[in-house]
Amino acid sequence: MNWDTVFAERTSEMKRSTVREILKLTAKPEVISFAGGLPAPELFPIERIREATDTILSERGAEVLQYSTTEGMPELRQLIAKRLSKGKFNISPENILITSGSQQGVDLIARILLDERDRVIVENPTYVGMLSSWKPYHLHFSPVPTDNNGMDVQAIEPLLKDKHKLIYSIPTFQNPQGTTLTLERRQKLAQVLVDNDLLYVEDDPYGELRYSGDPVPTVLQTEAELRNATDVTGNVIYCGTYSKVLTPGLRIGWIAAAFPIIDKLVQAKQATDLHTSTLNQFISYEVARDEEFLTSHIEQLRNVYRQRRDLMLETMTANFPQEVTWTKPEGGLFLMVTMPAKLNAAEILVKALEQNVAFVPCDAFFIGDMGHNTFRLNFSNARPEMIVEGIKRLGAVLKVAMKE
Template identity: 55%
Template sequence: MKWNNHFAERASRMTRSAVRELLKLTAQPGMISLAGGLPSPDLFPMERVKEAIEFVLGKAGKRALQYGETEGVAELRDWIARDFSRPEVPLKRENVVITSGGQQALDLIGRVLLNENDKVIVENPTYLALLSAWRLLGVQFLPVRSDANGMRVDKIEPLLQQKPKLIYAVPNFQNPQGTTLALERRVSLVELLRKYDVGLLEDNPYGELRYDGEPVASLLELDARLGTSGDLDSNVIYVGTFSKVLMPGLRVGWAIASEEVIEKIVRAKQAADLQTGTLSQYIIGEMIRDQFLERHIRVLRQAYRERRDAMLVALDRYFPNEASWTRPDGGMFLMVTLPAHLSASDVLKQALERKIAFVPGEEFHLDGMGRNTFRLNFSNATSDLIEQGIKRLGEVLKSMLTSASRG
């Protein structure tokens, strides 16, 4: 059968992520990958995982291998509710659903809130897999520019006149730029949410990975401070994940929202995958016990801070003056901007020949922007490899700039 004649119209909107395709290439021997958003495998807490699996199988026994509730394992939901509770954010188990990574939460939230042609405000550039998930729903994205202090909130009000359904924001160490939304902007943003009765999805996979400066209050918290009902009364839906602070392979994330939103997400999840893996949830439950997660996050911060610094030093040393880049306070990425006449995809072709990989910025952008930008990851490779990689990439860029100026 020729399946090509049988696919749903929706399948034509499903594209393969260039990032994930690139990840295949980066497995080649000798390749230095600054491409994926991968945590460092050297820092996976292998011993603790082994102990946790043994402990879980001993303690929870067969329950850990059985189907479980769609909402997620109760103890894990309680832990998240406690961890995120503040006087103004009184959370209960019913405000939390466990999902298969943060990505599933983004997908399900889109499904329960967005109709075809609904408008959604996003930072430009933004997280590629959010664009892929919601593009499928047929929504229209309204891009907002950003600068070193994150999304330009002053540019949002005119867009709110177009009655968007949702705003999507990654306020901490954004993917792909590494930028953080300044506190004053956060305060203005949550005020706009109530004024225009619009919802916001706060996606925060990187917030715990801060290397400089003080944490900034979440949009969930700032918005809840404006509420009056006593229960969680927020225009914000918050998405978190254990992928970046523990490991992505277990696929455990969560959403926090008012009970009515959680109820709808649970129904959508039931249709999608019944539940997140029971064993994964129990293992995570065991790893957050007795402050292990806090200790582990301190180890990650130290290692990733060193790698970020190694990258910034190497960029200063080896990159041509015509390039500029962001200087993130945390997370896993920074973004480089080249002179407008250079295409990052052309640079990538030559870089791959020199066995160095990164992700061109175009796909993170809307409106055809960002051709001259690319994202660099500093969490996955060691500081030595980062230095070598940036040196090689600097050489590629300098030779391309020289031939461009001759041509």
């Protein structure tokens, strides 16, 4: 068989994720990895999950091992709707679809909304997992620059002279930069959406992980408030997940959106995987319904990740060359480093791996041929002593590279 000729044309845009390929290199125990978006494994609520699994198997065994509805477990949809509701802004379970991680949510959204060659506005850089999912549709991505306050919303209006299908961004603790869209920009963005009747995908896996600064409302809520709506009837499609606050292994995410969007997503999901794992939905529900536990667990994550973020930033200040800059996130799992333009992050990675340190070069997160001098560091996964050692080694690699 000539394998070059068998694959569908759309697969020409499919590539293995650079992040996942780098993760393979970091599997060796001696490598200090700042590469993946991995939560700290020592904080996984393993006992809770074991107890929850025992309970549901003994109490509802036949039900949890059976096929279930595409929309998802009703009690879980209700729980998620309640947690997302704030004050007068009230989300109904009808507006929630349970997905297999938020990655599936992002993928299903493209299936129901995007035609080949559609124009889509994204912040630059953006989440590489969205690009992998959406690129096979041969879209035109219109990049919007970003700064420490998130996407430059002013730069959206001029793009709208061409018809765009939607905007996608990660407004809170962005991947890869860790930056957050300010309240003022959220309000401007909501205005742009309403004025132009434009759809917006809010990808929000990190929103609960804030370590400093003032909380900001979701764009979902901001847009509803602008229209004086108290329910989910507008242009925002919100993707959430338990991956970063419970465990990514259960693969439980959700979409909150207006009912016509949920209805069409259900049809697409039926064709994809019928429904998200019944067992994993029940386990997640059993663990997350204990609000006191969930709140204290998230508080513990915040405390540990805050310390790790601070330690990484301090160690970078003490060890990185002056010409190198980086973002200072108020939450999430990542920060992004920018080196002088003459340095290439992929080349630096080779040298860093020789010292058993790993990170992710960010060029694949950018639209256009740029970002070669940037890389992403994760601060949630490595233990404090590893953060100090890894950042020192990386600082030494950068100093040598600066001199060459």
